[in-house]
Amino acid sequence: MIGWEFPPFLAGGLGIHCLELTTELSRKGVQIDFYMPHMASIEGNRRVADHHKHLRIIEVEADPEVLIQGGPYGGGGRQRGRGYEANFNDAVMQYNERLLNAFDSYDADVIHCHDWITVPAAVELKHRTGKPLVFTVHSTEYDRSAGFFPQNWIINLERLGIHEADAVIAVSGYTRDQLVERFRGDASKIFPIHNGVNYDKLPASVTKDYNKSNRTVLFLSRVSRQKGPIFFMEAARKVLDVDPSVRFIMAGKGEMLPEMIQFAVRNNMMDRMSFTGYVTDAEAFSLFQNSDVYVLPSVSEPFGISILEAMTSGIPTITSKTTGVGEALNHVLKAHYWDTWEMADMILRLLDSRALREELGRNGAREARKFTWDRCASATLDVYRWTADQARRRNNRALPASVSA
Amino acid sequence: MRLRRLHVFNAPTNVDYWDDGKNKAIFNRVADKCYLPTNKLLLELIEKHDGRFKVAFSLSGTFVEQAQKYRPDVIESFAKLAATGCVEFLSETYYHSLAGLWDNPEEYIEQIREHRELMLKLFNVEPRVFRNTELIYDNRIAKVVEGLGYEAIMTEGTEKILGWRSPNFLYKPSGGSRLKVMLKNYRLSDDVAFRFGNGSWNEYPLTADKYATWLSQAEGQVVNLFMDYETFGEHNWRESGIFEFLRHLPGEVLKHPHMDFATPSEIVSRHEPVGDIEVPHAISWADSERDVSAWLHNEMQHQCFNDLRDLAPSVKALKDPEITHAWRLLQTSDHLYYCCTKWMSDGDIHTYFSPYDSPYQAFINYSNAIQDLKRKVALRLEQQRQRGAALAASR
Numbered sequence A: 001m002i003g004w005e006f007p008p009f010l011a012g013g014l015g016i017h018c019l020e021l022t023t024e025l026s027r028k029g030v031q032i033d034f035y036m037p038h039m040a041s042i043e044g045n046r047r048v049a050d051h052h053k054h055l056r057i058i059e060v061e062a063d064p065e066v067l068i069q070g071g072p073y074g075g076g077g078r079q080r081g082r083g084y085e086a087n088f089n090d091a092v093m094q095y096n097e098r099l100l101n102a103f104d105s106y107d108a109d110v111i112h113c114h115d116w117i118t119v120p121a122a123v124e125l126k127h128r129t130g131k132p133l134v135f136t137v138h139s140t141e142y143d144r145s146a147g148f149f150p151q152n153w154i155i156n157l158e159r160l161g162i163h164e165a166d167a168v169i170a171v172s173g174y175t176r177d178q179l180v181e182r183f184r185g186d187a188s189k190i191f192p193i194h195n196g197v198n199y200d201k202l203p204a205s206v207t208k209d210y211n212k213s214n215r216t217v218l219f220l221s222r223v224s225r226q227k228g229p230i231f232f233m234e235a236a237r238k239v240l241d242v243d244p245s246v247r248f249i250m251a252g253k254g255e256m257l258p259e260m261i262q263f264a265v266r267n268n269m270m271d272r273m274s275f276t277g278y279v280t281d282a283e284a285f286s287l288f289q290n291s292d293v294y295v296l297p298s299v300s301e302p303f304g305i306s307i308l309e310a311m312t313s314g315i316p317t318i319t320s321k322t323t324g325v326g327e328a329l330n331h332v333l334k335a336h337y338w339d340t341w342e343m344a345d346m347i348l349r350l351l352d353s354r355a356l357r358e359e360l361g362r363n364g365a366r367e368a369r370k371f372t373w374d375r376c377a378s379a380t381l382d383v384y385r386w387t388a389d390q391a392r393r394r395n396n397r398a399l400p401a402s403v404s405a
Numbered sequence B: 001m002r003l004r005r006l007h008v009f010n011a012p013t014n015v016d017y018w019d020d021g022k023n024k025a026i027f028n029r030v031a032d033k034c035y036l037p038t039n040k041l042l043l044e045l046i047e048k049h050d051g052r053f054k055v056a057f058s059l060s061g062t063f064v065e066q067a068q069k070y071r072p073d074v075i076e077s078f079a080k081l082a083a084t085g086c087v088e089f090l091s092e093t094y095y096h097s098l099a100g101l102w103d104n105p106e107e108y109i110e111q112i113r114e115h116r117e118l119m120l121k122l123f124n125v126e127p128r129v130f131r132n133t134e135l136i137y138d139n140r141i142a143k144v145v146e147g148l149g150y151e152a153i154m155t156e157g158t159e160k161i162l163g164w165r166s167p168n169f170l171y172k173p174s175g176g177s178r179l180k181v182m183l184k185n186y187r188l189s190d191d192v193a194f195r196f197g198n199g200s201w202n203e204y205p206l207t208a209d210k211y212a213t214w215l216s217q218a219e220g221q222v223v224n225l226f227m228d229y230e231t232f233g234e235h236n237w238r239e240s241g242i243f244e245f246l247r248h249l250p251g252e253v254l255k256h257p258h259m260d261f262a263t264p265s266e267i268v269s270r271h272e273p274v275g276d277i278e279v280p281h282a283i284s285w286a287d288s289e290r291d292v293s294a295w296l297h298n299e300m301q302h303q304c305f306n307d308l309r310d311l312a313p314s315v316k317a318l319k320d321p322e323i324t325h326a327w328r329l330l331q332t333s334d335h336l337y338y339c340c341t342k343w344m345s346d347g348d349i350h351t352y353f354s355p356y357d358s359p360y361q362a363f364i365n366y367s368n369a370i371q372d373l374k375r376k377v378a379l380r381l382e383q384q385r386q387r388g389a390a391l392a393a394s395r
Helices: A013-027 A088-102 A116-129 A141-145 A152-164 A173-183 A229-242 A257-266 A281-290 A305-312 A340-352 A354-368 A373-398 B020-048 B061-070 B072-083 B106-123 B139-147 B186-195 B208-217 B242-254 B264-270 B299-310 B312-318 B321-329 B333-337 B349-353 B359-394
Strands: A033-037 A056-060 A066-068 A077-079 A111-114 A133-137 A167-170 A190-192 A216-220 A247-251 A273-277 A293-296 A317-320 A333-335 B055-057 B087-089 B129-131 B152-156 B170-173 B180-184 B275-277
Touching: A013 A111, A013 A373, A033 A088, A056 A088, A088 A116, A111 A116, A116 A133, A116 A152, A133 A152, A133 A373, A141 A152, A141 A173, A152 A173, A167 A173, A167 A373, A173 A190, A216 A229, A216 A281, A229 A247, A229 A257, A229 A340, A247 A281, A257 A273, A293 A305, A293 A340, A305 A317, A305 A354, A317 A340, A333 A340, A333 B359, A340 A354, A340 B359, A354 B299, A354 B359, B020 B061, B020 B072, B020 B242, B055 B072, B061 B072, B061 B106, B072 B087, B072 B106, B129 B264, B139 B152, B139 B170, B152 B264, B180 B264, B186 B208, B208 B242, B299 B312, B299 B333, B299 B359, B312 B321, B312 B359, B321 B359, B333 B359
Parallel strands: A033 A056, A111 A133, A133 A167, A167 A190, A216 A247, A216 A293, A247 A273, A293 A317, A317 A333, B055 B087, B129 B152, B152 B180, B170 B275
Antiparallel strands: A066 A077, B170 B180
């Protein structure tokens, strides 16, 4: 498996996915060699591998160690290479180059790579080793940019991966459709597999008190264009026009936060808004408990683990129709991310009706628990098997007739 | 009757919550696929079998209103059926509502009276047999219906009230009532209404002679086959063979000498009840539970139901026909049916009927209508009060 991040380093969605997936896969007996870049460690020289026993982690150095000749005064020894370039894109390219030399998993049945970051190395390795390639798309450049100046060279890498891979895993049917339509992917080898949620860290049951209403509406997410914060603000403004007693909270940080604050100021909303900045898990949970509605109007969300995490607390949720997770959820309210009238209407109804909040919240909490990593891993294992099988068949067919004689 | 898409924002200026465009389109479609062709077929069958084939209908007031508005030819075809003397019309609430479940029966009685007037005006008939919305029935409803002078009432033949007994007999409500209760034989009724078009049913395809044989094997006084009229042509399309089935059914049944067709009134005159039924908790013909959970299962439904019911005193005080009509139309049971969240874990039979994406959307739209009505009622009451005060002051 070729990845980029892994807890405890840079534990974003991708890292968590890899951790949970590999944990469940190894439980099913799969042996995994996991390649990732070696990042400058905060804890001195402790390696990521030290934290995990269920798989073999190979941290790929940016530069190899250099053997320094001893001089006339002795000395010499080994000098650690430079770290990865500070520039992200350069670092990615460096990593992929280094990976080709560092690769030594020649007994693997399948190569599994994640997102565009690993595509160059993965494709090259597939050609060199002849091993089948599985490519998981967690998000596309279209998703991340929300349609705003997507970077073409990244899209080209994504397209390369989609076409070169023997099997593609998309984190949702919604993403699969994108791959088929935007990248002309071959639908017969694209498999939608939903992510899971680790429920251990989340409350086991709903303890929300629906009778206690603060008339508060919550946005909790990265404040980036992809998550649709501007639509949240627009809907808020419409709600306040009808009912000035409602409060809105925007929790999180991101590059669009200044713009959101400006919007609030310009629209005289500051006395009804709270911008909390970054919140810890405990603070997030407290916000879920004490808010009446959770709104995430994502422009394009390939899956949406954060939606599920919110729902398990029992908070009634409004999300956009362009989310991966929404395709499998009945107990959320869905509106187009741009339809702020509809969202405002839903918010007002939810605030007015305890019955609706409780019904939606409780049923939603129950439904959100059906996304398990075990399910994800089982489906992934099926794709591995299918891929290996297809490869075997191709190899058998490729043998000239005379060989069998 | 479909509600328009209502928002808190663009509140309608009057109480016109209905999506006329949609209602017209739907009514036209069902008229052409079901009402007209089936009525025509029934007329032919009645003539062919010299009056031995009999049918009963229960038409709600809202159905009639829409027919009068969009397709008067449908009314005419029912009138033709009425004229044959082989077709009986039953009583129900004008608005196909759940008012029967309210503690105070006043509104319920008024809606039944309104329906009676309609049947008299339209077909010159005075129904003797009553059928409540979705066959909802309990002890109290039976009492009210008996008090209105009906001879019989129909409901669902569920084991919950029968125990080991057969639905093929007449019963009466316990406690010395004179009312006769006709129970739907749900197995045989649902064979036609639900299973007819299901290719994976082990009795598929259902032919008229096979079905007639089953009917002949049933023991008792009567086999009551109650179903939605849309079974013929709308739920089961023409291609399923449902019209062929219906065409041959009377003939096949009449081949068995011990069987014949009868209208509800005829049944009631011929037979006496063989036992009592005791129904403290309402039953119905809906879902597998056959109770009222399809409409009153979750809090959202309860809230809407209670809100409408609690508006009664204000609406009565206002005496505004437009408001009263809108209030009653909102009582149609369908609106609550769409807010049901029961099915979501199991299957989706409710979604077939629902025009909404989700029961939550249904609740939001329905709630918007109800809240708007509440506001307008309050507003007009206030206006009335002011006018009254001004009048009193000027004297």
